[in-house]
Each structure stands twice: as structure tokens, then as C-alpha cells.
Amino acid sequence: MAKIDEFKSHIEQGYTFKGDSIILGTAVLDQEPIPHAQIHIPLKTLNRHGLIAGATGTGKTVTLQVFAEQLSMNGIPCVLMDLKGDLSGLAMPGKLNSIIEKRCELIGIPYEPSGLPVELMSISGEKGVKLKATISEFGPVLISQILELNDTQRGVIALVFRYCDMHHLPLLDLKDLKKVLQYVINEGKEDIQKEFGAVSSATVNTILRKIIELEQQGAECFFGELSFDVNDFVRTSNGKGVLSIIRLTDIQNRPKLFSTFMLSLLSEIYETFPEEGDSGKPKLCLFIDEAHLVFSNASKDLIDKIEAIVKLIRSKGVGVYFCTQTPTDIPEKVLGQLGLKIQHALRAFTAKDRTAIKKTAENYPITSFYNTSEILTSMGIGEALVTVLNEKGIPTPLAHTLLRSPITRMNILSQEEIEELVNNSFLVKKYNVEIDRKSAFEILDEKITRAEIDSEKEKDAHPSQRKSHGRPPKETSIFEELSKNTMVRQIGRTIFRELSRGIMGGLTGKRK
Structure with missing residues (x-):
């Protein structure tokens, strides 16, 4: 009994704000x-980012659901990347059952089922708001990083963006970017060389192949107009x-597209949102499921x-949760920035697994109440080790936690x-409108077509350039005409060679 009282006091001191x-x-x-030994998370420190980890089937997605519910109930909007299709149930109220009822009694909170305001979005073929961005908005640095270009290739991309800025060529989608790159080494080669060098x-061609690789993962659906305004997340x-x-269920096997989208989203939010200072709660929280794909x-x-x-990005009032x-x-550099950690059970099937568990245990505060390595393999579904940052930014004591149940549906929505x-x-x-305005592709196409037409007109207007200054063509003999034909010349040489061999052979025979 004394141990329980000591433990309760330990939890109350660590999780009272x-x-x-x-309440988690x-x-x-x-x-x-x-x-009633409740585990609280202060809203003030939720922009310090976090991690939800655990083996398959231990309840990570439900924990993510619970966390997002509580943020929404406190007026904090969230962006959730749903790769498994499990989170749409947030829009509908949950149903009470005996397990949920018992868990609510232990935690000391009533169960109040409720649906929450949900906006379905997509960067591919899923139903919902279409999220798009233009190539110009990405900029040369981000495009180069996504395509994994070397220094020389990055220089070419920077040149392309500069050329398009100078000549008012909108770069909206991958089709535009490819067209400009092709123009640089073909029709526009002389102009480019005069301005920027060879x-x-x-x-x-290497850059073009990398763009094609990105296209094969479905990126052409993401690049274009109308660009999404990230302020529409904050509602x-x-x-x-x-x-x-x-909804990202159809891009699980396209990690390149997923990481491209995630990086562009973080970059856009960082560049768009104003500095928030030390506010009482975050402006927005982002949850990135299946983060290993990134x-x-x-x-x-x-x-x-x-x-x-x-x-x-935390200075913008934004929290990111992996x-x-x-x-x-x-x-490790990213992991070191994550203030909140919710660790579900891990499975020790091999010696490598046991080594990984020991390393995982070292990431958490030392406690006299638990053997962290043992707890990591013995927790049930809906249980997790939790540590957060208190209002002074100090990690709270490690707590083996029975997590609360979702108040929304723990299942997907029907069609x-x-x-x-x-x-x-x-x-x-x-946002779901088709916009294909005049951009670099069309402008360069027109320029090339006009140049070809002008060239033909110039040839027609000055026939003397093709003939000898108006003098009548010189009559040529049949032998001259034949000599102009490569095939005829080759046949002639062959016949002459064979005749020569015959004559020389005959002469040699006579001498004998």
C-alpha cells in the first residue's frame, strides 16, 4: 500500500500542470x-513535437486517434496523414461497450461519444479536397533535394528557374519543367549559352530521367494548380x-511521392505561418503515420x-508527431527534437529484437518503479510508456499508462x-477545379512553332539562297547524277574493283 501511495504522489507531482x-x-x-492517477499532457508544450511508436497491432493508430480527438476538443486543428485508411471514423461518434465502460471508470472520466469536424483530402485519386502545389512554389533548392541532384545538376535547375523568371515562363507542373529542360539543350541552346554559358x-538528360522516376510514382497529380493555401488547415x-x-492509402508503395509531399507541406507551413511566440496552445498539429516511409x-x-x-517550425506554433x-x-537528429514520447509494446522474437529493445529503453527517463526493458515487451493493447515535457520544458517521469478509449468511431466510414x-x-x-492555364510548356511550344514557320517563310522568300543566285541550273550528265548517289557510288566502286581484279588476273595468266 505504501508503494502505491508513493507511486500516486510521484505521478501527481510529475503530471500536475x-x-x-x-488527459491521455x-x-x-x-x-x-x-x-485517478491520471496522465496529463500540457497544451503549452504540444508544439515541441512527439513520437508514437510500437509494434504492429499494439494500438498506435488508436492512440493517434485519441490524441487528435483531445486536441480537436480543445480547439486545436490537426492534419493527419492516413496511409492505412483507419482514421476517417473520427467524423462519427463511437459506441459504448463493457470494455470502454470499465476503462473509463479506471481512468476516472465519463464516456461522451461525439463526432468531430473532419475534412477529407487527397494528393492522388482518393475522394476529397485535392492538394496541389506548383513547381515555382517548390523552388530550385527543394526540387533539387527531392530529385537528389548533385551540385552540377542543381546548377542547371537554378539556371532553369532563373531563365523562366527572366522570360516570364510560369513553371506550374512537371510537364513545364521537362519542356524547359529540353529547350535548354535543343532549340534554345544558343540563347542559353549567350546568357549563362554552355x-x-x-x-x-540525367535530370529528366529523375523527373520521369518521380512521375511514375504519381507526382503529376500533385504538381499543378490550384495551389492549396495552408491557412485552410487552421480552422x-x-x-x-x-x-x-x-487519405494516402493508394501511395504506400510510392515513398518518393509521400516524402515529396510531406517535405513540401512542412516547408509551406514554415514559410507561410507567422511567428507565434510562447502561446498557451499550438496553432496546428501534424500527425505523420508510417513515418519510416519518409x-x-x-x-x-x-x-x-x-x-x-x-x-x-515550433516557433510558428506547430507541433509535428511521427x-x-x-x-x-x-x-537521431530528428528524434532528439521530439519532446513527447508514447511507446507501445515491442516484440522480442530474435536476438536483434532484444538488442533493439534495450536501445529503445535507453531513450526514456530512468525510473525506480519499472524495469523499462521488461515493460516494453509485456504491455497489452492500449497500453504505453509515456513521458512528456512539463510547462518548464523538463521531461516528466516515465509512466506505464492505460490509455483512454476514443470517443469517435473505431472503424472507417462507409462509401x-x-x-x-x-x-x-x-x-x-x-480546390477541385481543373486549371490548365498557359504556362512554360505552351509558351515554348508556340515559340518553337513560330521559329519554324519564320524559317520556312525566309527560305521561300529567298530562293537564291538555295540556288546559285538566280542562274539556271547547270545541266549534269548521267555520270554526275549517279556520282551524287551514295549507293550508286558504292556499287560503282565494287564493279571497278572486280573488273580490275579480273584484268590483272588475266594479265598474270598470260605472263605465265
């Missing part, structure tokens, strides 16, 4: 939930934060860019419900 907070669950000691055809409805769910195929430059944005299987899926949600969206009407 002056400002507003959300209740603490567990010796496999038994401790009633450009290697081999370098441009509330009846005091609840709008949850923008980006980093497993990313170059060093891309990881450095993500790290820089994660470091700086959801993945193990903390080792996240680069009819999705249709209704999409049809009632004013953002769908704003």
Missing part, C-alpha cells in the same frame, strides 16, 4: 491500473479544431532539410458517409 491540459489515460503499477546535354467549427485527414528512402540532404524545419514502429526508424462528407465540403468546391 497550472495551464490547460488533456491513467498510470499502471505492477500490471494494475491505479484509479549546358551539358548529359546533365540535363475550427463550433469551438472544435477541424481534423484534416489526408526517412527510409530519403537522402542526407532531405533528412537535413526535415531536421531544420522540425527544429524551427507515428512508426520503433524509434530507430527516425534519424455513402464519405460521399456525404465530400459533397458538403466548401473546400472541395474551392
Whole structure:
């Protein structure tokens, strides 16, 4: 009993905050939930980013759902990248059952099912608001990082953007970028050389192949107009934060497109949002599910860019939360920026797994109440180790936590419900319009066509350039005509050679 009292006091001291907070669950000691030993997360520190990790089937996605619910209930809008299609149920209220009822009693909170304001979005063929961005908005640096270009290739991309700026050529989609690159080494080669110097055809062709690789992952659906205004993420409805769910179920096997989109989104938010200072709660929270897809195929430059944005974006009042299987899926430089950690169970099937678990345990505060390595392999579904930053930025004590149940549906929406949600969206009407205005592709096409027509007209207007200054053509003999024909010349040489051999052979025979 004394141990339980000591533990309760330990939790109360670590998880009691002056400002507003959300309840994540209740603490567990010796496999038994401790009633009313609630685990709170202060809203003030939610822009310090976080991690939700754990093996498959341990409840990571439900935890993400619970977390997003509580943020929305506190008026904080969220962006959720849904790669498995599990999060659309946030739009509908949940249903009470005996398991949920018992869990609510242990945690000490009532169960109040509720649907939340949800906006479905997509960067591919899924239904919802179409998210797009232009090539110009990406800029030469980001485009080069996404395509993983070397210094020479980056110089060519910078040249292309500069040339387009000088000649008012809008770069809207990949078709425009490819057209300008082709123009640089073909029709516009002389003009480019006068302004910028020679450009290697081999370098441009390498860049074009990298663009084609990006196209094969479906990027042509993402680049174009109308560009999405990230301020439309920051909305509330009846005091609840709008949850923008980006449906990515059809791009799981296209990590290049996923990382491209995620990096562009973070960059746009960072460049657009004003500095917030030290506010009482974040302006926006982003949840990136299956985060290993972002980093497993990313170059060093891309990881450095993500790290820089994660470091700086919190000053804009934005929190970023990565959801993945193990903390080792996240680069150490990025992992070091994550203040909140929710660690679900890990599985120790091999010696390598056991080594990984020991390393994972080292990422968490030392506690006298748990053997962290053992707890990591023994937790059940809906349980996790939790540590957050308190209002002074100090990590709270590690707490084995029984997580609260979602108040929304723990299942996906039906097609009819999705249709209704999409049809009632004013953002769908704003962004889901086909725009293909005159851009670099069309302008350069017209320029090339005009140049060809002018060239033909010039030839017709000055026939003397093709004939000898108006003098009648000289009559040529049949032998001269034949000599102009390459094939005839070759046949002639062959016949002459054979005749020569015959004559010489005959002469030699006579001498004998």
C-alpha cells in the first residue's frame, strides 16, 4: 500500500500542470491500473513535437486517434496523414461497450461519444479536397533535394528557374519543367549559352530521367494548380479544431511521392505561418503515420532539410508527431527534437529484437518503479510508456499508462458517409477545379512553332539562297547524277574493283 501511495504522489507531482491540459489515460503499477492517477499532457508544450511508436497491432493508430480527438476538443486543428485508411471514423461518434465502460471508470472520466469536424483530402485519386502545389512554389533548392541532384545538376535547375523568371515562363507542373529542360539543350541552346554559358546535354538528360522516376510514382497529380493555401488547415467549427485527414492509402508503395509531399507541406507551413511566440496552445498539429516511409528512402540532404524545419517550425506554433514502429526508424537528429514520447509494446522474437529493445529503453527517463526493458515487451493493447515535457520544458517521469478509449468511431466510414462528407465540403468546391492555364510548356511550344514557320517563310522568300543566285541550273550528265548517289557510288566502286581484279588476273595468266 505504501508503494502505491508513493507511486500516486510521484505521478501527481510529475503530471500536475497550472495551464490547460488533456488527459491521455491513467498510470499502471505492477500490471494494475491505479484509479485517478491520471496522465496529463500540457497544451503549452504540444508544439515541441512527439513520437508514437510500437509494434504492429499494439494500438498506435488508436492512440493517434485519441490524441487528435483531445486536441480537436480543445480547439486545436490537426492534419493527419492516413496511409492505412483507419482514421476517417473520427467524423462519427463511437459506441459504448463493457470494455470502454470499465476503462473509463479506471481512468476516472465519463464516456461522451461525439463526432468531430473532419475534412477529407487527397494528393492522388482518393475522394476529397485535392492538394496541389506548383513547381515555382517548390523552388530550385527543394526540387533539387527531392530529385537528389548533385551540385552540377542543381546548377542547371537554378539556371532553369532563373531563365523562366527572366522570360516570364510560369513553371506550374512537371510537364513545364521537362519542356524547359529540353529547350535548354535543343532549340534554345544558343540563347542559353549567350546568357549563362554552355549546358551539358548529359546533365540535363540525367535530370529528366529523375523527373520521369518521380512521375511514375504519381507526382503529376500533385504538381499543378490550384495551389492549396495552408491557412485552410487552421480552422475550427463550433469551438472544435477541424481534423484534416489526408487519405494516402493508394501511395504506400510510392515513398518518393509521400516524402515529396510531406517535405513540401512542412516547408509551406514554415514559410507561410507567422511567428507565434510562447502561446498557451499550438496553432496546428501534424500527425505523420508510417513515418519510416519518409526517412527510409530519403537522402542526407532531405533528412537535413526535415531536421531544420522540425527544429524551427515550433516557433510558428506547430507541433509535428511521427507515428512508426520503433524509434530507430527516425534519424537521431530528428528524434532528439521530439519532446513527447508514447511507446507501445515491442516484440522480442530474435536476438536483434532484444538488442533493439534495450536501445529503445535507453531513450526514456530512468525510473525506480519499472524495469523499462521488461515493460516494453509485456504491455497489452492500449497500453504505453509515456513521458512528456512539463510547462518548464523538463521531461516528466516515465509512466506505464492505460490509455483512454476514443470517443469517435473505431472503424472507417462507409462509401455513402464519405460521399456525404465530400459533397458538403466548401473546400472541395474551392480546390477541385481543373486549371490548365498557359504556362512554360505552351509558351515554348508556340515559340518553337513560330521559329519554324519564320524559317520556312525566309527560305521561300529567298530562293537564291538555295540556288546559285538566280542562274539556271547547270545541266549534269548521267555520270554526275549517279556520282551524287551514295549507293550508286558504292556499287560503282565494287564493279571497278572486280573488273580490275579480273584484268590483272588475266594479265598474270598470260605472263605465265
